[in-house]
Amino acid sequence: MIEYLKGEVTELEPTRAIVECGGVGYECVISVYTYDKIKRNEVNKLYIAESIREDAHILHGFISKQERAIYNLLVSVSGVGPSTAQCIQSSLSPDELVGIISTGNDKMLKNVKGIGGKTAQRIIVDLKDKIGNLGIAALNTGGPASAALAKNENGDEAIQALMALGYPQSNATKAISSLLAKDPTMSVQALIKAGLRMM
Template sequence: MIASVAGRVAAVSPDGAVVEVGGIGLAVQCTPGTIARLQVGEAARLSTSLVVREDSLTLYGFADDDERQLFELLQTANGVGPRLAQAVLAVHPPREVRRAVTTGDLKSLMQVPGIGKKGAERLVLELRDRLGVGSGDVSLDAATAAAGATGYFVAPVAPWRDQLTTALVGLGWSVREADGALGQLAPVAEEQVADTGSVDVAVLLRQALRMLGRA
């Protein structure tokens, strides 16, 4: 198993990056949040998980070991493959995944494309007692208390503009171009918050890339 890669970032794309290790360029599939931290030409270290299939070898990269371990644990649930596990981490940070599963917050889990009510219930049933708490996670008891008497949880809204600006600049566009695209997408983000309580960074990144590509 390839547990991590470290080297110069040779290229960045909407769904991953190429990291040069010992003269070899390794293609690594990453979430938008991880991609946003990478800069072409700079050194980077990614925790990785190698997924072996009959017709492919796919290397998935993560910001840290905790995220990688959660990616692998998610795949132990029935019906969850590497792409769906990555989608979970693209929508929610590890601490939010743990909170949602541990507290049975189906609404947050259903924000992930590909996870319906039955899938969310299955994740809670199969993983609730196995996830634990990561070193960077907030207290689950505190998260539960914060829900108050409403009986439901609302995922915090991520700083999506800063995250997407970094990702777009890393892909070669200027800050001005990135700001222009994200300004047009602000109403979309507001609609997402109104509908689900959070911003789907992956969806906004794809839309921004389409807009900039047409320009």
């Protein structure tokens, strides 16, 4: 089992990162939350959860042990696989997710692609008692970028992330363009979270 990878992030996209350790590049599936916290071409540390299938050995990377713990709890729920857990964690920050589950508010969960009413309720029922033990503090979502950067790079990356999560390009472009028209300084994470709620 791999506990964590620490090395230079040589490639970085909203849903994946390549971490080079000892001359080997490891591809990690990441959430938008983790994407917003790490830097390309810098040394970063990602905590790892492994997903092993017959045709693939997938590494899921997380910026903190708490985020990984939430992922492990999510995939323990019947009907929630790695892709669905990634969508949830890309839509909601760790502290938001803890708050939603702790209070039994399933409305936000039902806004996530692939989560229906029954699955949202199952997540809350199965995890309500477990998630309070994680001790997650409130975490920031990142500072504003310049308007030009937000329009040219943040918007493009947010659209690519929504497409990677299964949404049509036309819908993703419409949602992100609408958000940037209102606030051109939105971070990638903020754009994706708001965009997911508009789908």
